[in-house]
Amino acid sequence: MTTLHFHKYQATGNDFIMVDNRDGNYQFTKDQISHLCDRKFGIGSDGLVLIQPHPDYDFEMVFYNPDGSQSLCGNGSRCAVNFAKMLGMIPNTFTTFMAFDGPHEAEILTNGSVRLKMSDVQNVMVLPDGMFVDTGSPHLMKYVSRISNYPVFEEGKVLRNKGPQQDAGVNVNFVEIADNNTIEVRTYERGVENETLSCGTGVTAAAISASHKGLQSPVRVNTRGGRLNVAYEKHDHNHYTDIFLTGPAIPVFNGKIEIHV
DSSP, X not given: OEEEEEEEEEETXXXXXXXXXXXXXXXXXXXXXXXXXXXXXXXOOSXXXXXXXXXXXXXXXXXXXXXXXXXXXXXXXXXXXXXXXXXXXXXXXXXXXXXXXXXXXXXEOTTSOEEEEXXXXXXXXXXXXXXXXXXXXXXXXXXXXXXXXXXXXXXXXHHXXXXXXXXXXXXXXXXXXXXXXXXXXXXXXXXXXXXESOOHHXXXXXXXXXXXXXXXXXXXXXXXXXXXXXXXXXXXXXXEEEEEEEXXXXXXXXXXXXXXX
């Protein structure tokens, strides 16, 4: 048995276990990750984030979904930036770091929110019943009405393995267009296998897809966990650059837990 000292962060209700792995002492099995993320028997979270050194960047963020799979996590990345700042790995308010899909830039704003630069998108796919966009994680968008009452869990579970990337599965975002260049988004996340209060890569994908519906950058996005902002440069229907996801990333608590090895 070993003792893990962890920190808990949340970004618009998307919550993460943050681990300081600068010494490289921690490696987790899938079973251990699932246990730590379990809301009944572990700490409880939408994912596990390890912060460790990188030779070319301020730090490296290693993200695991609760099932042990890996992908980019936009909200987790913003939490990682504030956590790395707390650890003293970021010298000022601007940082560069390595993530699952490659290097990223981010800026810590004066109110503590984090403005994260996402990877360019060149893969918007219009489907008969929605859109598909890969923003470091694959996302399927379905436009709906009365989103507050929509059966996100039930339909997300069905659509998870339909459309592009059937074998690996996709995240499923249900999107409703509101007033004032705003969209409402609810997301069923693969790896979590449930609806989360927010999903950064999903919000980004939804905002990009909304440009096909006439919305302009920046797009305001309301999730069940709070508000995010997505800005981008649109070059054509399939090419987007300078994509920025902005929102809060807040420490919740820290503690220790025993891990069975």
